[in-house]
Every structure is written in structure tokens, then in C-alpha cells.
Amino acid sequence: MKRLISYIALAATVGTVACNKEALNKGPLNLYSDSNVWKDSALISRVVLESYSKIHAIYDDAGNWMICDITDEAKAAKSFLESNQINSGQYSPSSNINTDLWTNTYTAVRNCNSVLSHLDETPLSAGGKQQIKGEMLFLRALHYMDLYFTFGRFPIIDKVLTLNDELTMGRATDEACINFMVKDLDDAAAILPGSYPASSTGRATRFAALAMKARLLLNHKDYSGAAAAAKEVIDKGGFSLFPDYGAMFFPENDDNSEVIFNKEYAGDLSGQVHSLDDYNNSTYFTGFGSVRDCPTQNMVDQYLMTDGKPWNQSALYDPAHPYANRDPRLHASVIYDGTTWMNTEMDLKLGSAMNPGTSSTAITGYLLRKFMNPNYIFGGNNTNYQNCIMMRLGEVYLNYAECQLKLNNPGEARTYVNLLRKRVNMPEITGTLTWDDYVRERTVELAFEGQRFNDIRRWGTGATMIGAAIRAMQVGIVNGARTYTSVPLEQRFFEDKMYYFPIPQDQLQKYPAGKVPEQNPGW
Numbered sequence: 001m002k003r004l005i006s007y008i009a010l011a012a013t014v015g016t017v018a019c020n021k022e023a024l025n026k027g028p029l030n031l032y033s034d035s036n037v038w039k040d041s042a043l044i045s046r047v048v049l050e051s052y053s054k055i056h057a058i059y060d061d062a063g064n065w066m067i068c069d070i071t072d073e074a075k076a077a078k079s080f081l082e083s084n085q086i087n088s089g090q091y092s093p094s095s096n097i098n099t100d101l102w103t104n105t106y107t108a109v110r111n112c113n114s115v116l117s118h119l120d121e122t123p124l125s126a127g128g129k130q131q132i133k134g135e136m137l138f139l140r141a142l143h144y145m146d147l148y149f150t151f152g153r154f155p156i157i158d159k160v161l162t163l164n165d166e167l168t169m170g171r172a173t174d175e176a177c178i179n180f181m182v183k184d185l186d187d188a189a190a191i192l193p194g195s196y197p198a199s200s201t202g203r204a205t206r207f208a209a210l211a212m213k214a215r216l217l218l219n220h221k222d223y224s225g226a227a228a229a230a231k232e233v234i235d236k237g238g239f240s241l242f243p244d245y246g247a248m249f250f251p252e253n254d255d256n257s258e259v260i261f262n263k264e265y266a267g268d269l270s271g272q273v274h275s276l277d278d279y280n281n282s283t284y285f286t287g288f289g290s291v292r293d294c295p296t297q298n299m300v301d302q303y304l305m306t307d308g309k310p311w312n313q314s315a316l317y318d319p320a321h322p323y324a325n326r327d328p329r330l331h332a333s334v335i336y337d338g339t340t341w342m343n344t345e346m347d348l349k350l351g352s353a354m355n356p357g358t359s360s361t362a363i364t365g366y367l368l369r370k371f372m373n374p375n376y377i378f379g380g381n382n383t384n385y386q387n388c389i390m391m392r393l394g395e396v397y398l399n400y401a402e403c404q405l406k407l408n409n410p411g412e413a414r415t416y417v418n419l420l421r422k423r424v425n426m427p428e429i430t431g432t433l434t435w436d437d438y439v440r441e442r443t444v445e446l447a448f449e450g451q452r453f454n455d456i457r458r459w460g461t462g463a464t465m466i467g468a469a470i471r472a473m474q475v476g477i478v479n480g481a482r483t484y485t486s487v488p489l490e491q492r493f494f495e496d497k498m499y500y501f502p503i504p505q506d507q508l509q510k511y512p513a514g515k516v517p518e519q520n521p522g523w
Contacts, residue, residue: 054108089493099504134191141184227403246332283360308427365473467494497522
């Protein structure tokens, strides 16, 4: 499952690479001269591998705050986390939020540019050079997409520059940024293979490039372009929906049939790990003040009853058992009171051993279940870290469906929404697929996966989906029976300027006088 490390096996393609462990056991790359690196196939492979390791995935944010915490999906349990500043509107450029993302993106881009600039002088075969070129173009676009979705327009750097040169680059126009990323993805798609042998799982493919292009163009509201890219993935990619929605994210199902691209966590081989299981389980399991990201009642309310109706319109809803007869994706995504997790019935009443209200509080009455490993060994040498799925067929279906709705083809959109509902045995939509139907389906299908903030920006619904009144579930006991009451938790703040983060002040201060890029509007 953790096969990206076998990138060293590129020897079969490029010729002279050493065995995997021998290549990995060599010293740090900064101990080699630049000229020596590009003459050694094993070192070249390590540089390429390093480019993959620099991918920013939502799992990398575990232990801090995840982007779901600044939408109506979730609430960070710790008051000291930056997401609470964001949700109250108490931040500015000098808060330097996401400054590491800015720095790390340009470090990653520089690595891609370095590989691209040296490819011609390497001893690799023509086919090996082309393949690596495609991968670097894909990764460069992926890094820039992360920057673009956070800050908007960015300085385009497409070659290795000196530090002084880099600090004179201004922010490109929005059109130039989009065109640059699309070209990288198009060029990558034209070069990359559609698939790899199992020994090379985890590397970028033609279809990963096309699916990322569809995501980018959808967010740019180029519905025809996004639809065309998504449909090519659907028709030609050979992917299929994984039959078990919840288990799709378990480590034993890494690289399953639905995965188009993910970040591979290779444990003891590459040193890449994440802390998702440690920081999002109750202190009952972890032994320390662990909880970070808690689903909101707002999010739970989005899950329909099994008759296809909202909870407040369905005869199936029982306030004494509010989680019964719900869309199965609720159980797969959220730990709620009374459910079983790690062979333990969860008691989320405030003050219980599982929700003590001190160092480890499920502040909303819920814990995150999606992505979590139900067999994680706390305090053990558990190296089976689950991959982070960054693009899957389910999202491609939804991206395509949204484009079709915008292009006035609701019947085509309904087909792909119903495929997702059928997977979890929810009633198919037989009448007209409304915009609200689509938004709800996207909300629950992609819950916590990191796309909601982009969706909200695209839809222009920040006032209601970011600046929302956040609610929690209060679990009580009356006459020996458990009660469930939805209660207000916090009123969030939103202004349109918050669709993009301000450029961190500590980054702007690095520029020489007269060359400082303009700040985002309103900041």
C-alpha cells in the first residue's frame, strides 16, 4: 500500500537506479554537489520522491486545525488554535496565518523547477525524462493550486531563481495564474501514463492531472472546460466507486478503485507520518488532551433520513434516537453518542470518561470518524498510516454534476448524484435535481475532505455557511433516559474579504522597498 517509496524502482524505466534501501540509506541531498546529484539516477529518484513528500494534504494539519474548522462542518476544540481567531474575524495580515503554507509552497515549487531545469543533463532515458517532466508539472500545479485557493493570485515562478530575483516577483493576474496552472496540468496529462504497475502506486497519472484540472476550472466557473476534463476521467480512467463508503479511508483499503490521487504516507521508510488518529480520538483512548476537530450539529443536520427526507420533515425521525434511520454516511463520518467506536460504546455526555470536559472535550458533542483508523494502536509502533485521498471518483462525479446543472442539464447531473446515493442505499432522486439537492449531496459526500471552503467561495454563500450560527448537541439524562438537545455554540463572523486569506505580513516584509506585492482587497 505504501508504494510511492518504490519510486526508486524507476530503474526499470530509466536504467541505472540502485536498490530501494541502498538509495534511501545515502546521506542527505544537501551533502552532494548539485552537479553530482543530476549524474546519479538514484539521487535523481530521491529528489523526485522529495517532491511528492512536499504535497500539502489535510492530514498534515492534524494536531493544529483543519480547514473544515472554518466552515460550518466543524469546530476546533482548543481555544488557542488559529481557527478560532478566523471564526471570530479577529485576524489581520500581521497574524501571519498560513505563512508556512506560503513558504512551503515556494520551497516545493523550487524543487519542481530544479528537477525540470536539470532533466536534459541527466543520464535517464528519453522515456524516463518525459515521465518525470510530467510528474513535476503536475506537482507544481498542485502546489500552486493550494496557494491559489488560500490567497488567490500569486507570483508565478517557473524556473530556479536567486533569492533576490524571487523577492522581486509581483503577483500575477488571476487569468495568468489560472492559465499557468491549466497549462501545467494539460502538459502533464499529455505526457503521463494513465496507470502504473502496482509497485509504483502513488505517482501522478494522466487522470490525476485531468481531475485536478476539472477541480480548478470548476472553481474558476469554467463549467464547460471543467465538465470536459471530468468526463474524460469518468469515461476513460477505469475508476469505480468503492462499495464501502466509510472503509474507503481505512489503511487496508489504501489505493482502492476510487482513488485517483492521494498523498502516500510511507511510515518508517520515508519518515512521512501524520497525527490524525492521535489528535482526533478521545482522551479515553489516547491518554492526553487530544481532541481537535469536532463535527457540528449544523453538519449532522445535513444528513437525510433513509426515506430521503430531512430530519425535520420525516416521520422516521425520533428525537430520543436522533441518529437512527439516517443516511449511512453519517455513521461513517461522525462519532455520536451511543455509537460504537473501537469496540466501545461511546458516551459523549459532558463529564463522561469519553468526553470529560477538561483536556479532551468533544465541544460540539461529536467526534470525527471519517478518515480515522478503527484499528489504530495508541502508543504502539503502528506504521500503517492511512493515505490521504486528495482526489477520488466521488468528487469527480459531483464536479461534473455541478457543471451540468450550471449548463442547464439537470438530468445528466442527477445521473451522477444518484450513483453516489445508490452506493450507500439512499433513495435515488426521481424528479428534477434541484440546486439544494445537489448542495446537500455534495456536503455529505465530501464531508471534512477539505473542499467545502472552496465550494462556499464559488457559491458566494460565506454569510450563511461560514458566518453561521454554529450549534452543538447537548446530551443529557432525564428520568434515566438519554436526551438530545441542539444548543447554540457560537456565532461566527464573516466578511467577503475573508474568502481569501491576507498575504502574511512577515512574507511581505521580505520584499525590498518598491517591490512589495499588493495585499488582498479589504486587508
